[in-house]
Amino acid sequence: MRVTIIFNHPYEGSYCNAILETVSKGLRKANHEIDLIHLDNDQFNPVMTSSDLKAFRDKSPVDPKVLEYKEKLEKADHLIFIFPIWWELMPAMTKGFIDKVIFPGVAYDYTNKENTRMKPLFNKIKGVTVITTMNTPKLLYRLFFGNAIKKALILGTFWKIGYKNRKWISFNNVKKVSQEKRIKWLEGLETRFSSFA
Known part of the structure; x- marks a missing residue:
C-alpha cells in the first residue's frame, strides 16, 4: 500500500515530529x-x-x-494528516492544503447540475486518518x-467528497502529561501502524 502523509509542524523537536517518525516506522514494518x-x-x-480563486472556478489549479x-495524491491508497491543533483549529498550512489541493476538478467533482453531490477523483484512496x-x-x-x-475534516470535507473510511486520533493535554505517557502513546501508534492494512 502507498500511504501519503501530509505533515505540518515547523518545530523539529515537537511531539508531532515524534508521531511522524513513529507512524512512519510502523508503516515501514508493515511494508507500506x-x-x-x-x-x-x-x-x-x-x-x-x-x-487560485479563478483556478477554483475553472477547475484548473495554477x-x-x-x-x-x-x-502524489493520485498514487496514494491512504492519506494520513499529522498536525497540531492551535486555537481549536488546524495550522494555516494544513488549512491552505485543504483549500488549494482538495479542489474541484482535482480532488473531487460534482455528480449533479446543482453542484450538491460530490465524488472523489483520487480513485485509489481508500481512507483518511x-x-x-x-x-x-x-x-x-x-x-x-x-470537536x-x-x-x-472527518464529518465535513472527507465525508462530503465520499470517503467512507475516516478516522481521527487525538492526543490531548500533550504539554501536561508525563514523558512515560507520551512514550506509551507512541508505542501504541507504532503497534497500530505496523499492522495497518
Missing part, C-alpha cells in the same frame, strides 16, 4: 510505501490568491506545489468546542 508531504519544509503557501501534490495533538483536555474540546477538527 510512504510518500511524505512536509508542508513546512516545502514552504507551502497556504494563501488563496485571486489566481500553484506549482498544488500540481506536485496532485500527482487524521492525527492531532493539542493541550486542551478531550472532554473540554468536545463539549465547549464541538471542531472532527466536524471540519
Whole structure:
C-alpha cells in the first residue's frame, strides 16, 4: 500500500515530529510505501490568491506545489494528516492544503447540475486518518468546542467528497502529561501502524 502523509509542524523537536517518525516506522514494518508531504519544509503557501480563486472556478489549479501534490495524491491508497491543533483549529498550512489541493476538478467533482453531490477523483484512496495533538483536555474540546477538527475534516470535507473510511486520533493535554505517557502513546501508534492494512 502507498500511504501519503501530509505533515505540518515547523518545530523539529515537537511531539508531532515524534508521531511522524513513529507512524512512519510502523508503516515501514508493515511494508507500506510512504510518500511524505512536509508542508513546512516545502514552504507551502497556504494563501488563496485571486489566481487560485479563478483556478477554483475553472477547475484548473495554477500553484506549482498544488500540481506536485496532485500527482502524489493520485498514487496514494491512504492519506494520513499529522498536525497540531492551535486555537481549536488546524495550522494555516494544513488549512491552505485543504483549500488549494482538495479542489474541484482535482480532488473531487460534482455528480449533479446543482453542484450538491460530490465524488472523489483520487480513485485509489481508500481512507483518511487524521492525527492531532493539542493541550486542551478531550472532554473540554468536545463539549465547549464541538470537536471542531472532527466536524471540519472527518464529518465535513472527507465525508462530503465520499470517503467512507475516516478516522481521527487525538492526543490531548500533550504539554501536561508525563514523558512515560507520551512514550506509551507512541508505542501504541507504532503497534497500530505496523499492522495497518
